[in-house]
Amino acid sequence: MGTKEYVAKRNFKITPEPRGTKKTRSRGKQHPLMFVVQEHHASHLHYDFRLEMDGVLKSWAIPKGPSTDPTVKRLAVEVEDHPLSYGSFEGEIPKGEYGAGQVYIWDTGVWQPKGSAHEGLEKGRLEFNLKGKRLHGNWLLVRTSRAAGNKNQWLLIKRSDEYADLEEASPKATTKTGLKKNPRSLRLS
Numbered sequence: 001m002g003t004k005e006y007v008a009k010r011n012f013k014i015t016p017e018p019r020g021t022k023k024t025r026s027r028g029k030q031h032p033l034m035f036v037v038q039e040h041h042a043s044h045l046h047y048d049f050r051l052e053m054d055g056v057l058k059s060w061a062i063p064k065g066p067s068t069d070p071t072v073k074r075l076a077v078e079v080e081d082h083p084l085s086y087g088s089f090e091g092e093i094p095k096g097e098y099g100a101g102q103v104y105i106w107d108t109g110v111w112q113p114k115g116s117a118h119e120g121l122e123k124g125r126l127e128f129n130l131k132g133k134r135l136h137g138n139w140l141l142v143r144t145s146r147a148a149g150n151k152n153q154w155l156l157i158k159r160s161d162e163y164a165d166l167e168e169a170s171p172k173a174t175t176k177t178g179l180k181k182n183p184r185s186l187r188l189s
């Protein structure tokens with residue numbers, strides 16, 4: 001827990017990414033939890049999936065991005081916690097820096113765990129609901145292997161519900177809508 005690893009990997013004199021503050025939301029009282037999916041044009045294009053929990057963004061890198069087809073399981077590699085302020089970050093990470101390349105917000109909104117999120121993370125089975133602009137309904141993250149450091153492997157799977165779509169197996173299809181050219185239209189105000 002915490003963003004020490006995030007801070008250690010980055011030089012904030014060079015990268016425009018947020019350093020993050022300790023806690024930007026009060027604890028205790030329930031508030032809507034944010035999620036964000038960032039399209040990251042690093043050495044390999046991937047989609048960073050982040051869920052707010054305990055004042056940070058729990059994060060997974062998904063090489064192929066989320067699929068709304070419940071029969072498709074997408075590899076999601078657990079990465080270091082990011083600060084909450086990363087949830088609104090878009091921009092160019094300069095060459096030579098960690099994760100160099102363009103970052104766009106591909107989707108954002110609120111998420112809600114089914115039951116205890118802490119227990120889900122611990123047990124390796126996290127069920128939740130998303131209310132985004134692109135992603136909706138029920139989803140599942142299942143841990144398939146544990147690795148040293150933070151590189152546990154998970155699968156992100158769409159659950160069958162009214163938002164499931166067998167045709168839409170890849171986010172690449174929807175980036176053709178032009179939203180990508182104007183990523184700011186997806187930002188939360």
Ligand code: MN
Nearest residue numbers: 040048061099
């Ligand atoms: Mn990334």
